Amino acid sequence: MSTGHGADSAPAPNSHDDATRSAALNKPGRTTSPGRKGGTFSSLGIRNYRLFATGQVVSNTGTWMQRIAQDWLVLSLTGSSAAVGITTALQFLPMLFLGLYGGVIADRYPKRRLLIATQTAMGVTGLALAVLTLSGHVQVWHVYLTAFALGLVTVVDNPARQAFVVEMVGPADLRNAVSLNSANFQSARLVGPAVAGVLITAVGSGWAFLLNGLSFVAPVAGLLLMRTSELHKVEPAPRGKGQLREGLRYVAGRPDLVWPIVLVGFIGTFGFNFPIWLTAFVNDVFHGGAGTYGLLNTLMAAGSLVGALLAARRGSSRLRLLVGAALLFGLLEITAALAPSFWVFAALLAPIGMFGLTINVTANSSVQLATDPAMRGRVMSLFMMVFMGGTPLGAPLVGWVTDAYGARVGFLAGGAVATLAAAGVGLALARVGGLRLKIDLRRGHPHVAFVPREPAPAEGLATAA
Known part of the structure; x- marks a missing residue:
């Protein structure tokens, strides 16, 4: 339970019976935990979160630089969109098979210490790829290997980082902090691809990998400088048998958790394969280069940033917002796939980014606020496993469709799946909700x-x- 400077208002262990669930869900327009209106940037008034956010914006910028450079390097080495899909799949494959175990680890150990270890390891993977590339010895299997290693670290880093947010800010500011985390990530996405495009064109991909590896000094320093006495501490779960099954049973009995997770699973698997689609559109449809690829990512990031800031202003989450955003996201992808010109395609990426970000923030905050603190690591690991772990299944398939039938058909297929998933989950929620x-x-x-x-x-x- 929470023992820090604020009481966690999520349900207590074993208290999610019918009466409690009904009372929590029937608060008009709210999630299961109260929120307070303190402005768009209220969480930044908390010192520990401010240190965290500062470190993350630096490392996120490096991460986006590496992501763009990595995709372009693989395409340059192989000439295949499917190879880009394989790289993406290898990075998320560990999450698919080991994601739930990462949640168990996040619930058992202090999350701040876990994050210091995982962020350090991520920096090492970036530096290793930089050495291989700058020395001229890089081969596509090296990129595959470092992507897989990064995926292994992410298994623990993701649930620990997601669950650590509430320990920094408390439940009242959780939704705002989740939204600002997304705004942070998307702000870096505005800068990272542009810098990566310049670096790749001027001096090659290796320097982008090097700067990414060094960027992890910032989040590690921020974690070390935090005042642990100001954290909203959650007692680690004791070791015991069946903790994985316990987490799955907990989610299975909660339709307010199951359906958001199902929806983000479909969209994460089939609707978020932008590295495959954008490289294919740039290379095969618009016949551009790395600078064009960076521009398209920057436009999508701009829309995502707007979506994150709008989400930070909202005081509550509604599942109807999640379903509506998912439906519009899928329809916009279909429209972009049929865009007649480069600038129409580019202009549609901004609203696609905005609605994609709205899906992520709304689902993330709704699931976290509805979850018992002692179960949060396991629930968020399931959320991230479904959202990110489905990529190894979807990316190679989407890459093959894109290679075989063209970029437009591949993008259209992803949008169609997202649209159908949103409609299906919306009907299911309507039925459950009477x-x-x-x-x-x-x-x-x-x-x-x-x-x-x-x-x-x-x-x-x-x-x-």
């Missing part, structure tokens, strides 16, 4: 809306959805 579709064609009335069935059920997801 809602029905109402079509009203009168002037001044909503034309299409979900309304409670009659008689209204005693419990469900009506207000949360």
Whole structure:
């Protein structure tokens, strides 16, 4: 339980029975934990989070530089979009098979110490790839190997980092901090691809890898400088058998956790394969270079940053926002796949980034706020395993479709899957929440809306959805 400077208002262990769940979910327009309105940047008033955010913006910039350089290096070495997909798959493959165990580790050990170790290891992988590239000895299997090593570290780093946010800011500022984390990441995404494009063109990919490796000094320093007495501490879970199954059972009994995780699973597996699609569009459709690829990533990042800042201003999460954003995300991908010119395609990337970010922030904060603190590492590891771990399954398939049928067909297929998933999950949530579709064609009335069935059920997801 939380023993720091603020009480965690998530449900206590074993308290997620029907009555508690119904009461929590029927607070209009809110998640299961209260939020307070303190402005878009309220979490930055907390010293520990400010140190964390400063370190992350530096390392995130380096990460985006490496991501662009890595994709372009693989494409240069192989000439294959499928090879880019394999690299992406190898980076996320460990999350697919070991992600839940990473959550168990995150629940058992102090998260700050875990993050110092994982962030250091990530820096080492960047430096290793830099040495290979700058020495002129790099081969595609080297890139595959370092991507896989980075994936192994991410298994522990992701759930620990996600769950550590609430220990820095407390439950009242959690949603704001999650949104600012995304804004932080997307701000770096604005700078990283542009710098990477210049570096690749001027001096080669190796320097981007080197700067990424060195960038991890910043988050490690921030973690070391934190005041541990100011953390909202969560007691580590004791060792015991069946903790993995316990986490799965916990999620299985919570439809407010299951359906957001299902939706982000489909979208993460099939709708977020932008390294494959953008490299293919630049190379095969628009016949551009690394600078064009960096520009497209920057435009998408700009939209994502706007989405993150808008999310930081919201005081609550609704599952209907999650479903609506996912539906628009899929439809925009389909539209971009059919774009007749480069500038129409480029312009559509900004709203795609905005709605993609809205999906991520809304699902992440909703799941965290609805989860018992003692289970948060395991639940978030499942969330990240589904969201990121599905990529090894989707990326090679999407890469093959893109190679075989062209960039437009590949992008369109991903958007179609996202659209169908959003529609299916929306209908499932409506059914669980006792809602029905109402079509009203009168002037001044909503034309299409979900309304409670009659008689209204005693419990469900009506207000949360």
